[in-house]
Amino acid sequence: MIRVLLVDDQHLVRMGLTMLCESDPDMEIAGEASNGHEAVRLVERLLPDVVLMDLHMPGMDGVTATERIMAARPATRVLALTTFDDDDHLYPALAAGACGFVVKDTPPGELLDAVRRAAEGDSPFSQSVLNRLVEQAVRARGAVREAPAVVLPGLSPREREVLALVAAGHSNQEIAHRLHLGVTTVKTHVGSLMAKTGTRSRIRLAVLAVRAGIGED
Structure with a gap:
């Protein structure tokens, strides 16, 4: 409950x-x-x-x-x-x-x-809110052209797929459905992504993904 x-x-x-x-x-x-x-x-x-x-x-x-x-x-x-x-x-x-x-x-x-x-x-997050956060990250990335691009090494192909869907605003259940995975498995991947990237929230993961050029095709 x-x-x-x-x-x-x-x-x-x-x-x-x-x-x-x-x-x-x-x-x-x-x-x-x-x-x-x-x-x-x-x-x-x-x-x-x-x-x-x-x-x-x-x-x-x-x-x-x-x-x-x-x-x-x-x-x-x-x-x-x-x-x-x-x-x-x-x-x-x-x-x-x-x-x-x-x-x-x-x-x-x-x-x-x-x-x-x-x-x-x-x-x-409401989709309008998430969209604006991601759009702002994209604008910031374009405005600071001299800044080095964010590089996310050590991610498996599956983790990159999960990260792209997180950036698109999908829930764990939606990601599980799209990738034919269990929800628990998706949670494990998200937790691993947060640990590898040093982020503490899903929204920070989404913004980091955009800055690294990782997004849903």
Whole structure:
């Protein structure tokens, strides 16, 4: 059972998220918070698996709350959930330790899938967010022509295939389906890629892949 803590200053939003999460037999609502201060306290007391964190709240905002939660309980999976998907909100949330970033107009099924992926250790992102991150990496790569190209030695052909699909934004389950592998095998490959490249998140893997010229054909 995935225990979810909902953090949003709007009561109606929390009600809607509660109904959505409780419609999934594998999820339960561990608690609700209306601001960052409450979120930090409840994480310590309730120990949720996933925190759905709004970023714009009065008092302590979601970015600061995420930073404090990760400092106290680094194993907590914080999934940023916001109306905005612009860079002013995205990068501070990632820097604070959020494992993923989902916009509020995400279809219900995709939001539930994002919560599951976060609980499993994955890094779910709305496709628009991932596309923009990758596009920015491409622009940066083109703008700094004198910089040496990123080289990723020691990767097996299969790891390169997995890395290309990670860069394209595919989930572990989607990668497993495309490559005719088990999901556990894909997780092993992703873990190996993170170890070999020194990255700590799926999104950093995706950006590194683009900078190295590895992408889905």
